[in-house]
Amino acid sequence: MTKEAIFTPVGKAAEELATPKKSGKKGDSLYEKAVDLPEPTTAAPAKLGLKKGQLLEMFESMVLQRRFEERAMQMYQKGKFGGFLHLYIGQEAVSTGTTAALKDDDDIITAYRDHGWGLVRGVSARQGMAELFGKATGCSKGKGGSMHFANVEKHFWGGYGIVGGHIPLGGGLAFANKYKGLDRLTTCFMGDGAVDQGALHETMNMAQLWKLPIMFIVENNGYAMGTATRRHSTGELWERALGYGMKHRVVNGMDVLSVYEAMKEMATDVRKDSMPWFVEIRTYRYRGHSMSDPQKYRDKEEMEEFQSLDPIERLKTVLLDKKMATQKAIDAIYEKVEEEVMDAVEFADNSPFPEDSALYEDMYSEPNPVFHR
Amino acid sequence: MAELQFREALRQAIDEEMARDENVFIMGEEVSEYNGAYKVTEGLLETYGFKRVIDTPIAELGFAGIGVGAAMNGLRPIIEFMTFNFAVLAADQIINHASKVKYMLGGQVSVPIVFRGPNASAGQLGATHSVAYESMYAHFPGIKVIHPSEPGDAKGLLKSAIRDNDTVLFMESEQMYGLKGEVNEDPEHLIPIGKAAVKREGSDVTLVTHGKIYHTVVKAAAELAKEGIEAEIVDLRTVKPLDMDTVIASVKKTHRCVVVDEAHPFAGTAAEVGYLLQRDAFDDLDAPVVRVTLPDVSAPFSKPLFDAWFPSVKDVVDGAKQVYYKS
Ligand SMILES: Cc1ncc(C[n+]2csc(CCOP(=O)(O)OP(=O)(O)O)c2C)c(N)n1
Ligand SMILES: [Mg+2]
Numbered sequence: 117m118t119k120e121a122i123f124t125p126v127g128k129a130a131e132e133l134a135t136p137k138k139s140g141k142k143g144d145s146l147y148e149k150a151v152d153l154p155e156p157t158t159a160a161p162a163k164l165g166l167k168k169g170q171l172l173e174m175f176e177s178m179v180l181q182r183r184f185e186e187r188a189m190q191m192y193q194k195g196k197f198g199g200f201l202h203l204y205i206g207q208e209a210v211s212t213g214t215t216a217a218l219k220d221d222d223d224i225i226t227a228y229r230d231h232g233w234g235l236v237r238g239v240s241a242r243q244g245m246a247e248l249f250g251k252a253t254g255c256s257k258g259k260g261g262s263m264h265f266a267n268v269e270k271h272f273w274g275g276y277g278i279v280g281g282h283i284p285l286g287g288g289l290a291f292a293n294k295y296k297g298l299d300r301l302t303t304c305f306m307g308d309g310a311v312d313q314g315a316l317h318e319t320m321n322m323a324q325l326w327k328l329p330i331m332f333i334v335e336n337n338g339y340a341m342g343t344a345t346r347r348h349s350t351g352e353l354w355e356r357a358l359g360y361g362m363k364h365r366v367v368n369g370m371d372v373l374s375v376y377e378a379m380k381e382m383a384t385d386v387r388k389d390s391m392p393w394f395v396e397i398r399t400y401r402y403r404g405h406s407m408s409d410p411q412k413y414r415d416k417e418e419m420e421e422f423q424s425l426d427p428i429e430r431l432k433t434v435l436l437d438k439k440m441a442t443q444k445a446i447d448a449i450y451e452k453v454e455e456e457v458m459d460a461v462e463f464a465d466n467s468p469f470p471e472d473s474a475l476y477e478d479m480y481s482e483p484n485p486v487f488h489r
Numbered sequence: 490m491a492e493l494q495f496r497e498a499l500r501q502a503i504d505e506e507m508a509r510d511e512n513v514f515i516m517g518e519e520v521s522e523y524n525g526a527y528k529v530t531e532g533l534l535e536t537y538g539f540k541r542v543i544d545t546p547i548a549e550l551g552f553a554g555i556g557v558g559a560a561m562n563g564l565r566p567i568i569e570f571m572t573f574n575f576a577v578l579a580a581d582q583i584i585n586h587a588s589k590v591k592y593m594l595g596g597q598v599s600v601p602i603v604f605r606g607p608n609a610s611a612g613q614l615g616a617t618h619s620v621a622y623e624s625m626y627a628h629f630p631g632i633k634v635i636h637p638s639e640p641g642d643a644k645g646l647l648k649s650a651i652r653d654n655d656t657v658l659f660m661e662s663e664q665m666y667g668l669k670g671e672v673n674e675d676p677e678h679l680i681p682i683g684k685a686a687v688k689r690e691g692s693d694v695t696l697v698t699h700g701k702i703y704h705t706v707v708k709a710a711a712e713l714a715k716e717g718i719e720a721e722i723v724d725l726r727t728v729k730p731l732d733m734d735t736v737i738a739s740v741k742k743t744h745r746c747v748v749v750d751e752a753h754p755f756a757g758t759a760a761e762v763g764y765l766l767q768r769d770a771f772d773d774l775d776a777p778v779v780r781v782t783l784p785d786v787s788a789p790f791s792k793p794l795f796d797a798w799f800p801s802v803k804d805v806v807d808g809a810k811q812v813y814y815k816s
Pocket of ligand 1: 229
């Protein structure tokens with residue numbers, strides 16, 4: 117069946133849709149992959165300056181992010197909490213490689229798919245799970261929930277729920293760092309869907325014009341909810357940089373070493389000349405958009421292909437091949453993480469909800485509540 | 490005390506606060522080299538340089554948001570909108586971000602920012618350049634809204650706004666920038682946010698107002714005096730927090746109230762004041778509260794239509810007579 121020409125993308129993408137390509141990788145099914153991954157880095161960890169201890173930490177962090185969310189999903193399904201729950205599963209190499217490459221006082225801000233980002237920037241599993249449960253012990257005192265993890269003390273400025281809305285905030289963080297003469301750089305992460313928002317383009321223009329020390333980084337996971345990147349954005353995402361004369365790069369986001377290498381190089385570069393970057397990190401989301409997504413918009417083959425490229429399995433293979441860890445040591449990490457996550461669930465469950473008075477705290481509100489009725 | 494124009498009073502406030510705190514900076518369209526679309530920022534570039542007096546592209550959403558992020562990260566931005574009509578493009582940053590970040594992150598950050606610029610009608614500028622936004626923003630929790638009517642109030646309140654740790658919207662008027670008035674030149678003279686001022690005492694009717702239309706109300710009070718009706722004028726100065734104590738104290742004296750609001754009527758400041766009066770001062774009222782506002786249609790261009798649209802001295806006088814049961 118040929119697709120309607122109307123309301124499908126024009127130009128190159130339309131031609132491709134009219135004559136679907138074989139993936140060339142799996143069976144004979146006809147589909148276009150959600151994202152084309154660039155080649156991963158060929159550099160060995162040692163060449164990247166990564167020691168065994170760091171790699172093991174990175175591995176543990178990725179496992180924690182994964183298990184934390186798998187348990188969170190179970191708790192959601194058990195009815196422990198409601199609202200949105202956007203899982204980061206599949207994308208863990210991005211948060212992990214980034215934080216390993218950045219300095220601890222470099223600033224990070226992102227969208228609502230933020231659990232992994234909180235966990236890599238000092239939100240404990242306990243505080244994270246408690247936030248999901250809406251408890252007073254959560255990282256945002258239960259006032260933010262899944263979409264608003266934050267640890268400002270550790271320079272993680274939070275997850276934000278308006279697609280593209282946090283991008284100017286990222287610009288402002290960088291502006292303030294430059295204004296105050298600080299050596300901190302800002303990494304502003306966003307989904308592929310946010311690339312279409314005016315907020316990005318207004319901020320990119322000013323960032324380039326004012327030489328702000330910032331990296332605009334797209335986590336292109338192939339979809340904005342159910343709309344494939346190729347169906348919501350014309351051309352390639354990284355090409356947005358060209359209009360602003362901005363430095364740009366495409367990175368394999370399924371390989372933590374590639375993310376680390378690229379982020380390290382770009383961070384050094386930003387510190388050198390305070391010129392921004394636009395970065396497209398290609399990755400894949402394994403779960404639905406949020407909790408109620410039957411995922412009719414993608415094929416099983418596609419999922420299987422990306423699952424075969426799993427970033428955690430990939431790093432595990434490196435660790436085993438390079439004899440940096442034994443299978444036993446790996447198993448021990450899984451066990452430790454499992455305990456940590458189960459402890460977090462218990463902690464969240466046993467934590468108190470916020471006091472009623474908290475309703476009026478953490479924002480300016482009338483002391484004499486004339487409007488509260 | 491000095492006799493200054495409204496724009497000079499604002500400039501003095503900005504200048505003093507920038508001198509006092511190097512984290513204060515001003516950003517907006519034409520604020521720097523051009524000296525401000527309405528010359529509020531004239532001369533600031535010479536004193537503070539391009540780092541602290543920043544021309545932006547015409548990108549309200551972007552620069553408002555950069556201001557919010559900078560405020561989160563320790564600065565005290567003053568964001569000038571050429572007019573509040575254009576701030577609508579930045580509404581996401583004001584309403585969804587500036588006012589909410591602190592709350593949704595459980596108090597981990599604050600957003601000490603001032604968004605300022607002219608608000609409401611400035612004559613025959615057509616439908617898109619004539620809108621009064623104060624009650625719209627006041628609707629949202631977490632935002633303070635100031636709309637003064639005289640240079641002295643403007644200076645003292647703007648200084649308070651800049652030192653405030655929350656998001657403050659500060660509204661002016663193109664038609665008031667040249668208006669002169671007494672201004673306190675003491676750099677530590679601040680006027681607290683959320684305090685109304687009784688600007689004329691009278692025993693017969695309370696006229697509640699704010700912003701530019703205050704000056705229409707002053708004329709109406711003079712007309713009413715000729716007919717033996719002594720009006721008391723309460724200038725709210727700040728729309729939110731709303732100083733109902735001062736309004737109610739006045740109504741307890743006059744027992745009659747007209748709210749004069751240069752905005753559309755639906756869910757506006759006048760509606761809010763009217764509701765709160767019936768709730769908290771019902772027994773003190775000798776007549777239902779009357780409001781004098783714009784009609785529920787957009788601003789026309791044509792002069793006769795514009796005059797029919799904009800509340801006049803006569804409209805205010807008629808409102809007062811209505812609550813006074815006098816025709
Ligand atoms: C301004 C705005 N419009 C619509 C939405 C609803 N919405 C939430 S997530 C989403 C898809 C965003 O996709 P993407 O940016 O690719 O991020 P991902 O979910 O893949 O991480 C949409 C449309 C929103 N939150 N904000
Ligand atoms: Mg996406």
